[in-house]
Amino acid sequence: MKRRAVRPKRPPFRPTPASVAGGGVLLFLCLYGAVLSFVSAFSARTYPLLLAGGFVVCTAVSLLTWSLPRRWWTLPLFLVSGLWSWGLWKLWDWLVLGEISLRCAVVNTFCASLGLDGYIEPVAQFSPSVWAMSATLLLLAAMLPLSLLLGLAILRFRSFWLTFWVTFPFPLVPICISVTPAWVPLCALLLVWCTMGLTALVGRQDPRGAARLTLAALPSAALLLALLTTALPQENYQRPQWADDALDGFNNWATHLDIALFQGSGPFGLFGGGGGLSNADGEVDLSHAGPLGFSGRTVLEVETELRGRIYLRGFSSAVYDGGSWGPLDDEEYGAMFLEEEEELTLPDYSSVYYFPSLDGWQPLNFPALANREAFPDKDYAKFTVRNVGADPGYVYVPYHILSQPEELGGTAFVNDVCLARMEDVWTHTVYIQPGCNPLSGAELPAEVQDASRNYENFVYSSYLDIPEECLPALEGAIAEISEQMLSGADVPAYQRYMELLTTSSAPSWQAVQLLMADVVTAYLEETAEYNPDAAVTPEGEDFVSYFLTESHEGYCMHFASAAALMLRYLGVPARYVAGYVADVPSSGKVSVPDSAAHAWVEIYLNGYGWEPVEVTPAYAGGNPGRSSTAEATPTPTATPRPSATAAPSATAAPTPTPSQAPGTAAEEEEPLNPRVFLIPLLAVLAVLAFPANRALGRSRRERRFRQESTNQAVIAAYLYLKRLERWGGETPEETFALAKKAKFSPHTLTEVERETAVSSARAATVQVDKSLPWYKRLWCRYILGLT
């Protein structure tokens, strides 16, 4: 079977009222949406009325140009480009100012959105109206070529994709930095895209029908946008939960993928795998601790029998160097955490003290062991945590771990610092002894006493160090506390401490240490302000000294660092701890977001072990060392949540740009003025456009004469001769007869007949070219491309 489509030759494009009206509206909306999306997103100061006038004029120019037949394009394009070049020449100074104005707006929006430290402002001092006018003029200058390009895409090519890719970058760039352009221009662009998308399919086969459809689709799409805007009010916008969950999932997947590929035993892993421990360096960089920023993703998934607020300990750091916290060297631990066989091969230590083995006991177990000894029948609590996005080096667990080193699976104690995660193990379960209290009088079992004493020696040897650089600040702070105490300041912690000193009975050293921690916490709360947007500590400044003496503002990293050093100054062994704070609901399951990251302090209490202390005011009332299995109402999370992981810092200090006012004496210093080459370049291009147009016309003509179908070639030659007739050309009778034969006869013309017709056309070209006066000849040659 066969089928034969009757496909007549596609009629040439001729603008109809519908196509002009529809194309004009689309073009106007495109210009309006693209330019105002840019202007509104970057908060550029402009004159809206002037811009509106520019939209109308540019739309009209583009519409007029592209509605003309192809052979008439050259003239309006030449006129427009000439006017445009002349405008550039005359308004160059204004345009330079406009570029500065827009550049400042763009750069500052980027900085504000990304939190970068790169704000700029113009050096030249002009009134805001001058800047606004210059920016408006620059936009108008850019609008003209943009309108011609869009007009070509919409009116002639009817190309959705070309229109889309020309206009899409205008809203895309601000969206990439989380800045939404103004709603109306954005809707204008959406309207254009929807309309052109709806008419693209029929546009190719039926341009006139597509023009009619455009007029029907435009109001329909506008109605749809209006309905959606009404149905989804921006004021009540709530992001869908599934999107948040998906984002969390993606972040976690990316984290795991990164770890799987680039760490451990992954294909690009730099460290050994095969059941080893993850990298857990215990480092905290304080020098880049600037304003906090969170994504809200889930980092830990917890299931436990504990209830209420619990502190999930990640790691502790012992060594402060003014800009960071870090761990102790392994050598400083002596043989405390070595196995017996390892102890025998110990090298000669250079340290003064040698700390013998703890016989397998772990200091992080001490409080739980003591409490278990005192209350053997008390129920312990199961705690399961899954790391889905937190630092993969650590296992985050609550205080008072009952599980001892040999009972742990998938994790291992790293000295007295942390629990390190075993490769490829992401879920861990440990057992907790809830309700431990350093003042309960519980004592460690006898077999642990020796280890406790040995470790105590180590603690007093290693956790009291203070760098000399911050001693003055600490001295000042302690002196201030003393003065306030002596002056009877109305601070409960001070008063309790004074009462303790004046009481007749000798208080326990543990109680004194805890009270000292309360005093330090109270002092920091009195003198410093919690600020999650605290700026980065200036380079060269000691982190704690700057916080105590200069800024007096910060978040948990500042408070914990300062408190740890102040306590050390007071003789209380203390260290910095990083982890998360989780509020466990009655279900016992909770997803811990990255915004729950926190830092606090641990102090060592003799005979008890490490006791966490909350020193950050925003977390006042929290008791890191207490955890309970009782059903409790979760403590409301303090807002905003501080974190130990800080976002990149930014300073708001504007940086001057090298630009300067036009017409100043420093103009010669500019390396290269674009005007010098841009205008001549445009002029050369304009001049070259004429011969290019002629060559294009000739090439197109020859292609038609040489096409495969001899009949079509003869018809093309005849039509060309008919065009030449207006300029004095003559059509030979023979060519006319051949054209009739080609058109109406079923026969295929021979090559000889083709050559006859084409030769007559060429001869007529030469004859017309010679016979015309010079101005008509130029017109025919370079404007019409006819000869």
Next chain:
Amino acid sequence: MLHRQISYAALIAAAIVFQIFFRFYLSTFTLVLVAALPVLSVLLTLPALLGSTLRLTSEGQISRGGEGHFTLRLERKNTLPLPPVRVRLTWSNQLTGERGTLACLLRSGDGTDQLSLSLPAPHCGQLVCAVERAAACDLLGLFPLPLPGRAGAALLLLPLPAEVTLPAELDAPRTGGAVLRPRPGGGPGEDYDLREYRAGDPLRSIHWKLSSKKGDLVVRETLEPRQAELILTYDHFGSPEELDQVFDRLCTLSRLLLAKGRSHRIQWAAPVSGEITDREVDSERSLMACLELAFSLAAPPSGRSILDGALKMSPSAGLPLHFHVTARDVKGGRK
């Protein structure tokens, strides 16, 4: 349509990714807009779709061995453009059982809203072509939307002329195939028959001389020559080639008889039930009607012959002349 569906799926995926990674209102709005676009597309397509109909026409009849031509045309009642219409056609020769399908695309606006279809016609029969499914996609090219109504057309594939000699009984210039029958009302005539008197016979018809000899009344009945009823039969089964031969002969014979002014009957038996179909042929038009009926009935490779049963005859017509047409010859004569 597939690539447009894939593109739309990619657009939906991009909108979902945008929703996930962009935390502000625009992402949700974009996702809802992308999801609502197909609805708008369908709504805008409906006016053009409901104002469009498909029309299928044929040449009516051709001789077998050539090509059957059908024309499929998309007729529009409004000016809104319609996306390409995808049409699926089925065709079949109802006599031989040959069938096939054909898919084509019609576009309004660019001149391809009309399609000429050429189907093979090697055998006799009735070629029926029908639009099985016609659907235009929506403006986004995502969903097929059916065009209302169904179109169909039939084309008779007529037999070719065959070399058939008219039987001698029928070819005589005056009395070919004629028999003598009593003339109603009597009257003078060269041929007559004698019979017993029946009440009501006119007295002048009594053959007095013979009656006196026999002693009983004998009536002389005037006879006149009358043509016998002519029945052409064939077997409505066999291979398409055999049937072509049969119909070639049958049709040629029928036309020869019509040319001689002999009306006749064409009879055949249903191949399965044996039920006889009887058609009076007294003109070219009635011959075409007979062929149309015969060609619309399926002819299996084998079946019951009409010779196995009795012919349908007029009770008052006397003995008919019966000719049975086969692929090779024409048999029969007066029974």
